Amino acid sequence: xxxxxxxxxxxxxxxxxxxxxxxxxxxxxxxxxxxxxxxxxxxxxxxxxxxxxxxxxxxxxxxxxxxxxxxxxxxxxxxxxxxxxxxxxxxxxxxxxxxxxxxxxxxxxxxxxxxxxxxxxxxxxxxxxxxxxxxxxxxxxxxxxxxxxxxxxxxxxxxxxxxxxxxxxxxxxxxxxxxxxxxxxxxxxxxxxxxxxxxxxxxxxxxxxxxxxxxxxxxxxxxxxxxxxxxxxxxxxxxxxxxxxxxxxxxxxxxx
DNA sequence: TTCACCCCATTTAA
DNA sequence: TTTAAATGGGGTGA
Numbered sequence: 001x002x003x004x005x006x007x008x009x010x011x012x013x014x015x016x017x018x019x020x021x022x023x024x025x026x027x028x029x030x031x032x033x034x035x036x037x038x039x040x041x042x043x044x045x046x047x048x049x050x051x052x053x054x055x056x057x058x059x060x061x062x063x064x065x066x067x068x069x070x071x072x073x074x075x076x077x078x079x080x081x082x083x084x085x086x087x088x089x090x091x092x093x094x095x096x097x098x099x100x101x102x103x104x105x106x107x108x109x110x111x112x113x114x115x116x117x118x119x120x121x122x123x124x125x126x127x128x129x130x131x132x133x134x135x136x137x138x139x140x141x142x143x144x145x146x147x148x149x150x151x152x153x154x155x156x157x158x159x160x161x162x163x164x165x166x167x168x169x170x171x172x173x174x175x176x177x178x179x180x181x182x183x184x185x186x187x188x189x190x191x192x193x194x195x196x197x198x199x200x201x202x203x204x205x206x207x208x209x210x211x212x213x214x215x216x217x218x219x220x221x222x223x224x225x226x227x228x229x230x231x232x233x234x235x236x237x238x239x240x241x242x243x244x245x246x247x248x249x250x251x252x253x254x255x256x
Numbered sequence: 257t258t259c260a261c262c263c264c265a266t267t268t269a270a
Numbered sequence: 271t272t273t274a275a276a277t278g279g280g281g282t283g284a
Contacts, residue, residue: 089273089274089275090269090270090273090275091267091268091273091274091275091276092266092267092268092269092270092272092273092275092276093267093268093269093270093273094267094268094269094275094276095275096274096275096276097275098274098275099275099276100274102274114274115273115274115275116270117274149274158274159273159274159275159276160273160274161273161274162274163274188264193264193265194265195264195265195266227274229262229263230261230262231261231262232260232261232262233261
């Protein structure tokens with residue numbers, strides 16, 4: 001029987017293998033490996049550059065639809081999110097349940113704070129390490145933390161904000177990987193957010209597709225807010241992973 | 257026309 | 271100084 005299981009790499013030594021519980025025949029496996037190898041080569045990725053004043057982002061399809069569909073199902077099976085009471089945020093002095101589900105994974109000894117909450121990461125699991133490996137191979141950057149947001153349908157959303165937390169390594173890019181439903185993603189310049197803006201700066205609108213990677217490079221998060229707005233017509237869930245580089249607690253400088 | 261949807265300004269006390 | 275939230279008003283197009 002020329003059948004076997006493609007196994008996931010728990011050691012991060014084999015980033016080329018995507019976890020797959022299906023059995024496939026030998027020729028199919030060889031084909032799969034070749035396609036994966038091809039799409040993994042950084043130089044084979046086609047990037048779309050999104051540029052504006054103070055904004056630098058790069059977008060690509062990191063996974064084929066077939067791969068992305070498999071990974072989405074794996075995420076749905078393997079990721080368990082923080083309970084509601086552990087992910088309430090404080091905005092304008094009021095506490096709210098977030099209109100989505102969240103969880104963080106990452107290296108030991110890290111923590112990420114925003115809007116009144118501190119998120120401590122769960123230990124890495126093979127599935128997330130495999131995605132992280134792929135992102136690192138494609139971008140040449142390394143990451144030690146991932147925030148996962150699950151939007152169950154178009155009513156789940158996230159409001160305008162910047163990823164400008166002290167916990168982030170200065171100037172480090174953030175890698176946003178999307179699975180499941182395609183959603184609109186909006187950038188707005190900080191100087192265009194009041195009633196009488198001093199300058200007219202156009203919003204930047206993107207669609208984040210299944211299997212896509214959006215790199216948010218410095219200094220995007222200094223000048224631009226981003227949001228995932230409500231989209232009533234979207235009925236399917238989306239899972240988004242934002243890989244980050246967090247300053248380890250032990251290396252953190254005391255600010256007076 | 258109607259109304260669901262989208263855009264966006266406002267809120268607020270830590 | 272800023273706000274990872276909801277809310278309500280106005281515009282719009284199917």
